[in-house]
Amino acid sequence: MTALAARAPAPAPGSLYRAAMVLAWNARTYRRTWRATVTISFLNPIFFLLSVGVLLGDLVDRRGADLGGLSYLEFVAPGLLAATAMQLGAGEGAFPVMAGLRWVRSYHAIAATPVRVPELLAGVLAWACLRLAVGTVVFAAVAAAFGAFTSPLAALAPAAAVLCGLAFAAPLAAVSASVDSSLALTGIFRFVLLPMFLLSGTFFPLERLPGWLEPVAWATPLWHGVALCRSLAAGDVDAAAALVHVGYLLALLALGAVLATRALERRLRQ
Amino acid sequence: MVEARGLSKRFGDFLAVDSVDFAVVAGETFGFLGPNGAGKSSTMRMIGAVSPRAGGELLVFGLDPAADGPAIRQRLGVVPQQDNLDLELTVFENLFVYGRYFGLPAKLVRERAQELLEFVQLAERRDHRVEPLSGGMKRRLTIARALVNAPELMLLDEPTTGLDPQARHAVWERLYRLKQQGVTLVLTTHYMDEAEQLCDRLVVMDRGRIVAEGSPRELIARYVEREVVELRFAAGGDGRAGTLDGVGKRVEVLADRVLIGTDDGDATVAAVHARGVEPDSVLVRRSTLEDVFLSITGRTLVD
Numbered sequence: 001m002t003a004l005a006a007r008a009p010a011p012a013p014g015s016l017y018r019a020a021m022v023l024a025w026n027a028r029t030y031r032r033t034w035r036a037t038v039t040i041s042f043l044n045p046i047f048f049l050l051s052v053g054v055l056l057g058d059l060v061d062r063r064g065a066d067l068g069g070l071s072y073l074e075f076v077a078p079g080l081l082a083a084t085a086m087q088l089g090a091g092e093g094a095f096p097v098m099a100g101l102r103w104v105r106s107y108h109a110i111a112a113t114p115v116r117v118p119e120l121l122a123g124v125l126a127w128a129c130l131r132l133a134v135g136t137v138v139f140a141a142v143a144a145a146f147g148a149f150t151s152p153l154a155a156l157a158p159a160a161a162v163l164c165g166l167a168f169a170a171p172l173a174a175v176s177a178s179v180d181s182s183l184a185l186t187g188i189f190r191f192v193l194l195p196m197f198l199l200s201g202t203f204f205p206l207e208r209l210p211g212w213l214e215p216v217a218w219a220t221p222l223w224h225g226v227a228l229c230r231s232l233a234a235g236d237v238d239a240a241a242a243l244v245h246v247g248y249l250l251a252l253l254a255l256g257a258v259l260a261t262r263a264l265e266r267r268l269r270q
Numbered sequence: 271m272v273e274a275r276g277l278s279k280r281f282g283d284f285l286a287v288d289s290v291d292f293a294v295v296a297g298e299t300f301g302f303l304g305p306n307g308a309g310k311s312s313t314m315r316m317i318g319a320v321s322p323r324a325g326g327e328l329l330v331f332g333l334d335p336a337a338d339g340p341a342i343r344q345r346l347g348v349v350p351q352q353d354n355l356d357l358e359l360t361v362f363e364n365l366f367v368y369g370r371y372f373g374l375p376a377k378l379v380r381e382r383a384q385e386l387l388e389f390v391q392l393a394e395r396r397d398h399r400v401e402p403l404s405g406g407m408k409r410r411l412t413i414a415r416a417l418v419n420a421p422e423l424m425l426l427d428e429p430t431t432g433l434d435p436q437a438r439h440a441v442w443e444r445l446y447r448l449k450q451q452g453v454t455l456v457l458t459t460h461y462m463d464e465a466e467q468l469c470d471r472l473v474v475m476d477r478g479r480i481v482a483e484g485s486p487r488e489l490i491a492r493y494v495e496r497e498v499v500e501l502r503f504a505a506g507g508d509g510r511a512g513t514l515d516g517v518g519k520r521v522e523v524l525a526d527r528v529l530i531g532t533d534d535g536d537a538t539v540a541a542v543h544a545r546g547v548e549p550d551s552v553l554v555r556r557s558t559l560e561d562v563f564l565s566i567t568g569r570t571l572v573d
Contacts, residue, residue, distance in 0.1 A: 105354035
């Protein structure tokens with residue numbers, strides 16, 4: 001037991017280091033579970049792209065739909081990119097927090113170490129960011145191969161999608177840390193995220209919605225993500241609008257992070 | 271190592287810890303003995319710098335947990351009541367990942383993890399996943415994990431609750447060896463045999479307050495007689511206890527048995543028989559901390 005006897009003064013690591021260690025832990029856990037997530041993170045989005053973008057898109061284009069000069073594939077691919085990011089981000093915000101606090105209680109183990117709660121959350125969101133980056137880049141590459149992008153600015157679309165995903169990850173982490181059972185999460189996925197996915201301009205221009213629903217759709221974070229990705233993909237960026245989209249998504253990310261920190265502090269430091 | 275004065279913890283209207291004083295010195299094994307809900311775990315969480323105190327003073331390593339939580343946690347080893355190992359990871363990875371949170375270099379953590387796995391006899395499970403391990407193995411792994419930062423002070427919250435007798439002894443043996451190496455241990459338990467086996471000094475807690483303090487031997491000498499005569503009666507026989515008044519120094523009537531505190535067990539048994547009381551079974555044994563708790567609070571430790 002020489003290790004126990006020798007008590008070298010331990011170095012005091014910084015916040016960034018500790019957040020990075022939380023990130024490294026998430027990555028290590030993912031090495032055991034990635035198989036279960038491949039379908040939902042990579043294959044499903046690509047099937048969507050193929051069936052809706054390419055095959056259904058062909059029918060839409062033959063009807064001569066007015067999509068601002070875009071083919072249906074060009075219209076829908078950036079929308080699907082943002083929606084995929086939403087789904088990935090929401091999942092990464094919700095379930096790891098549920099597991100860490102309740103199912104496995106690993107966050108309670110971390111809370112007993114020098115890691116502070118904001119560092120824990122930063123590590124968790126950094127991991128979500130990394131997964132979003134990989135997921136969106138893969139999706140964008142496939143979409144580009146289908147010929148869905150017309151502008152070199154499309155190279156920035158994955159970054160916009162990552163921001164969109166994080167704007168869902170942080171608030172869902174806050175909800176997961178606040179609620180007492182995962183039923184609330186199931187409800188959010190079914191009754192908030194799914195309608196958003198279908199109605200926030202991913203598949204059709206918002207003007208097609210009934211008048212009263214249009215402003216509701218404008219207010220959803222997914223529409224801002226879709227609009228941002230679409231403008232980049234088509235190379236048709238309006239600086240003021242882009243700023244509003246980015247600002248809105250950043251604000252949601254920040255709000256979610258503040259609320260998640262508070263809720264986690266309540267759970268782990270009571 | 272730890273100094274508390276007037277330490278309190280409140281959950282809403284409920285006063286979980288009510289102004290307790292205690293001190294833990296380096297190298298000793300200090301115990302909190304009491305039934306569930308006595309405030310032991312809340313006290314441990316305050317020492318562990320994860321739970322803010324509602325009142326009083328608390329110093330751990332001379333630092334205030336409210337201000338220096340991370341610095342305190344850096345030097346602590348914590349074995350929680352409820353296992354929180356990473357089930358997806360291997361035995362070794364659990365130690366490695368945890369050690370990294372303390373800012374220790376990867377190489378050092380690897381060496382320590384290997385040694386600790388040998389210490390808790392899990393070396394041959396090194397690359398197995400944690401999920402299928404037995405309860406006793408998980409507990410030993412949790413103890414190894416708590417040691418990965420070579421803590422100066424170890425906090426163990428009910429380290430053997432829920433384990434079978436064999437696994438409990440394996441854990442006690444490891445803790446005893448740590449104690450011999452000079453590691454300061456603070457533990458909570460509602461098992462009097464655990465407190466007797468491990469603790470140099472302990473406080474007895476009940477309803478958020480400390481009701482007695484001392485070494486196990488001192489407490490027994492102070493609060494109870496040397497021996498206890500346990501009488502068991504067939505159903506409905508408890509009423510006979512009335513005729514036992516004055517037969518020993520202290521008579522406690524419990525649901526399933528009657529306990530008589532005495533300095534001379536055999537003489538007391540003879541006296542019981544002389545009164546014509548005929549229990550189903552008679553047992554003479556040494557007094558334990560359980561009897562101390564019963565004598566102070568009138569209730570048993572484990573319901």
